[in-house]
Amino acid sequence: xxxxxxxxxxxxxxxxxxxxxxxxxxxxxxxxxxxxxxxxxxxxxxxxxxxxxxxxxxxxxxxxxxxxxxxxxxxxxxxxxxxxxxxxxxxxxxxxxxxxxxxxxxxxxxxxxxxxxxxxxxxxxxxxxxxxxxxxxxxxxxxxxxxxxxxxxxxxxxxxxxxxxxxxxxxxxxxxxxxxxxxxxxxxxxxxxxxxxxxxxxxxxxxxxxxxxxxxxxxxxxxxxxxxxxxxxxxxxxxxxxxxxxxxxxxxxxxxxxxxxxxxxxxxxxxxxxxxxxxxxxxxxxxxxxxxxxxxxxxxxxxxxxxxxxxxxxxxxxxxxxxxxxxxxxxxxxxxxxxxxxxxxxxxxxxxxxxxxxxxxxxxxxxxxxxxxxxxxxxxxxxxxxxxxxxxxxxxxxxxxxxxxxxxxxxxxxxxxxxxxxxxxxxxxxxxxxxxxxxxxxxxxxxxxxxxxxxxxxxxxxxxxxxxxxxxxxxxxxxxxxxxxxxxxxxxxxxxxxxxxxxxxxxxxxxxxxxxxxxxxxxxxxxxxxxxxxxxxxxxxxxxxxxxxxxxxxxxxxxxxxxxxxxxxxxxxxxxxxxxxxxxxxxxxxxxxxxxxxxxxxxxxxxxxxxxxxxxxxxxxxxxxxxxxxxxxxxxxxxxxxxxxxxxxxxxxxxxxxxx
DNA sequence: TCACGGAATATTTTT
DNA sequence: TATTCCGTGA
Numbered sequence: 001x002x003x004x005x006x007x008x009x010x011x012x013x014x015x016x017x018x019x020x021x022x023x024x025x026x027x028x029x030x031x032x033x034x035x036x037x038x039x040x041x042x043x044x045x046x047x048x049x050x051x052x053x054x055x056x057x058x059x060x061x062x063x064x065x066x067x068x069x070x071x072x073x074x075x076x077x078x079x080x081x082x083x084x085x086x087x088x089x090x091x092x093x094x095x096x097x098x099x100x101x102x103x104x105x106x107x108x109x110x111x112x113x114x115x116x117x118x119x120x121x122x123x124x125x126x127x128x129x130x131x132x133x134x135x136x137x138x139x140x141x142x143x144x145x146x147x148x149x150x151x152x153x154x155x156x157x158x159x160x161x162x163x164x165x166x167x168x169x170x171x172x173x174x175x176x177x178x179x180x181x182x183x184x185x186x187x188x189x190x191x192x193x194x195x196x197x198x199x200x201x202x203x204x205x206x207x208x209x210x211x212x213x214x215x216x217x218x219x220x221x222x223x224x225x226x227x228x229x230x231x232x233x234x235x236x237x238x239x240x241x242x243x244x245x246x247x248x249x250x251x252x253x254x255x256x257x258x259x260x261x262x263x264x265x266x267x268x269x270x271x272x273x274x275x276x277x278x279x280x281x282x283x284x285x286x287x288x289x290x291x292x293x294x295x296x297x298x299x300x301x302x303x304x305x306x307x308x309x310x311x312x313x314x315x316x317x318x319x320x321x322x323x324x325x326x327x328x329x330x331x332x333x334x335x336x337x338x339x340x341x342x343x344x345x346x347x348x349x350x351x352x353x354x355x356x357x358x359x360x361x362x363x364x365x366x367x368x369x370x371x372x373x374x375x376x377x378x379x380x381x382x383x384x385x386x387x388x389x390x391x392x393x394x395x396x397x398x399x400x401x402x403x404x405x406x407x408x409x410x411x412x413x414x415x416x417x418x419x420x421x422x423x424x425x426x427x428x429x430x431x432x433x434x435x436x437x438x439x440x441x442x443x444x445x446x447x448x449x450x451x452x453x454x455x456x457x458x459x460x461x462x463x464x465x466x467x468x469x470x471x472x473x474x475x476x477x478x479x480x481x482x483x484x485x486x487x488x489x490x491x492x493x494x495x496x497x498x499x500x501x502x503x504x505x506x507x508x509x510x511x512x513x514x515x516x517x518x519x520x521x522x523x524x525x526x527x528x529x530x531x532x533x534x535x536x537x538x539x540x541x542x543x544x545x546x547x548x549x550x551x552x553x554x555x556x557x558x559x560x561x562x563x564x565x566x567x568x569x570x571x572x573x574x575x576x577x578x579x580x581x582x583x584x585x586x587x588x589x590x591x592x593x594x595x596x597x598x599x600x601x602x603x604x605x606x607x608x609x610x611x612x613x614x615x616x617x618x619x620x621x622x623x624x625x626x627x628x629x630x631x632x633x634x635x636x637x638x639x640x641x642x643x644x645x646x647x648x649x650x651x652x653x654x655x656x657x658x659x660x
Numbered sequence: 661t662c663a664c665g666g667a668a669t670a671t672t673t674t675t
Numbered sequence: 676t677a678t679t680c681c682g683t684g685a
Contacts, residue, residue: 109675110675214675215674215675280672282672381672383676384676387676441663442662447661593672605672
C-alpha cells in the first residue's frame with residue numbers, strides 16, 4: 001500500500017525521540033511497523049493486524065508508551081472484546097513500565113457503557129440503579145411474555161424463547177426492524193410476525209417499567225446519551241483523549257457510532273483489527289466498520305502488520321490460500337521466518353467414531369513424543385461436534401478442558417442463588433421472584449404470580465412477602481424465614497450468600513442428581529462474593545464480568561490443570577495458539593453448515609472462520625472429516641471435504657490420507 | 661394447577 | 676450434553 005511508505009518517513013522524528021530517556025527500549029522490542037503503530041499517537045490510526053502479527057504486543061506497548069510520554073492514564077481508554085483481554089494488556093503494560101498503567105480506563109464497550117450510564121443516567125430519565133439482564137434473564141422474561149400470548153404460541157412452529165431473544169437482539173445490533181430480521185434470517189416465521197412484534201413491544205415495556213437494561217440496551221442507551229446530550233458528550237469526550245479499540249472487526253454499527261461521538265472533541269483514536277478474522281456477524285458485528293474507518297475519520301493513517309510470529313511457512317502457505325478466496329478485504333501479505341517442512345494434512349475417516357479414534361491416537365502419539373497436552377487443541381464449528389470425541393478422550397484417560405459453551409454463572413444452580421439476592425436488591429424483580437418461588441414444591445406459575453402480586457401490594461419491598469395476605473401455601477414458610485433472616489441481620493455479600501445457600505441446599509439435592517458437583521460451584525461462588533462489599537456491585541459484575549472460564553468440572557483435583565489438552569469452538573479460540581491443532585468435522589455441510597449454503601454473506605463468514613481455525617496452529621495442522629454423514633434436516637448425504645479446503649493443491653495441503 | 665416423563669432440538673457467543 | 680417443551684395424569 002502506498003500510504004505505508006509515507007508513514008515511514010513521517011515517523012522518523014518520533015522514533016528518534018524515543019531513544020533519549022524512555023525506560024522501555026521500544027525499537028528493540030518491536031518491529032518497524034509495530035513501532036510505527038506504537039509511536040503514532042496523534043490523530044486517527046487504523047492498524048490492520050494479520051493473524052499472529054503481535055497485535056496484543058503492539059497495543060500493550062502503545063499503552064506503556066503513552067503513559068511514559070507523560071499522558072495522564074485517566075485520559076486513556078482501552079476498549080476490548082472481552083474483559084480479560086483488557087486486564088491482561090494493562091497488567092503487562094504495568095509490568096513493562098509501572099503502576100500508572102493500572103489507572104487506565106479499560107474494559108468492554110458494555111462495561112464502559114455501564115460506568116457512564118450509572119454516572120449520567122439520571123439526566124436522561126433513567127434510574128441510575130438500573131439492573132442488568134443477562135442473556136438468560138432476557139430469555140426468561142421473553143418466555144413469560146410468550147406464554148402470556150397463549151393462543152398464538154401453541155403452534156409447534158412458533159419460535160422458542162431462545163430464538164425470540166436471538167431475533168430481538170439481532171434487530172438491535174444490526175439496526176433493523178424485527179420484520180427485516182424475520183425476512184432475512186427466519187422466513188419460516190413470517191406468518192407469526194404480528195405476534196412476535198407484540199412480544200417484542202411487551203419486552204421493551206417490561207424492561208423499562210422494571211428499570212432493567214439488557215446487554216443491547218447498554219449500548220443503545222450510551223449511544224443516545226452521547227448523541228442527544230451535548231454537554232455530557234462534551235464532558236466524556238474531553239475526558240478520554242486517547243482511545244484504543246481492539247478487535248475492531250467484531251464491533252457493530254452501534255459501537256462504531258459510540259466511538260464517533262466519543263471522539264467528538266479529540267480525534268486520537270486507534271483501532272486494531274483484522275477484517276479477515278471477523279466472525280461475529282451473526283451477532284451484528286459489521287466487518288465493514290474496519291473498511292469504512294478511514295472514511296469516517298479523514299486523515300486516517302493505515303499501518304499493516306504483516307510478519308507472522310506464530311506459524312511455520314507451510315501452514316502460512318495454506319492459510320494464505322484459504323483467505324485468498326475472500327471477496328472483500330484489505331490486502332495484506334503475511335510472511336513468516338519460521339521454516340518447516342510439515343504440510344497441513346487432510347484426513348478422511350470412515351465415520352465419526354474413526355474420526356475420534358484418529359484424533360485420540362494422534363494425540364497419544366504426539367504426547368509420547370514430548371508435546372505437552374496443553375499445546376494440543378481440537379477445534380470445531382459447533383459445540384456439540386466434540387461430543388463423540390469427548391467420550392473417546394474420557395475412555396483413554398486423556399485430560400482435557402472444553403472452552404466455550406456453558407458458563408459458570410449461566411448454570412441453573414448459580415442463577416437460583418443469585419435470584420434470591422436479586423430479590424433483595426430489587427424487590428420489583430419479577431423474573432427473580434418467579435424463579436425462586438418456582439423452586440418451591442407445589443408452587444407453579446399461577447401460584448407464583450399470586451404470591452408476587454400479593455407481596456408487592458404490601459408496598460414494603462421484599463418484606464412484603466412476610467405480611468402478604470395469602471391463603472395457606474405449603475412450603476412458603478421456609479422462604480419467609482429466609483427473607484426475615486436476611487432482613488434482620490445486616491450482612492455483607494458473602495454472609496448473605498451463605499445464608500441463602502443454606503436455605504437452597506435441600507432444593508439443590510432434590511432437583512439435581514449431580515448435586516455434589518453443583519454444590520462445589522456454590523462454594524466457589526461464595527469465594528467470589530468475598531471480594532465484594534456491595535450487593536449491587538456484585539450483581540452487576542455477575543452480569544457484565546462473570547468469572548470467565550467454565551471452570552474445572554468435577555475433576556477438580558485430577559490431572560494438574562496445566563497438562564490438559566484443549567477442546568474449543570473456533571469462536572472461543574480466537575487469539576490463541578497451539579503447537580498442534582486439529583480441526584474436526586471439516587465436512588461440507590457441517591463446515592460450512594448446511595444452514596448457510598444459500599447465503600453468500602454467511603458463506604464468506606464461514607470462510608473467515610476456517611481461516612481463524614487454521615491460523616491457530618504453530619507447527620502441526622490436521623483437518624478431519626467423516627464420510628457418508630446423513631443430514632436429517634435436509635436429507636442430504638454429506639461426504640465431501642469442506643469447500644474451503646477441497647480444491648487446494650496437494651503440495652499445500654496433503655489430502656490422500658484415509659483412516660478407518 | 662402442578663409434577664413428571666419422554667421427546668425433540670441444537671450453529672457460532674460476549675456482553 | 677442439557678435444556679426446553681408438551682402431553683398426561685393426579
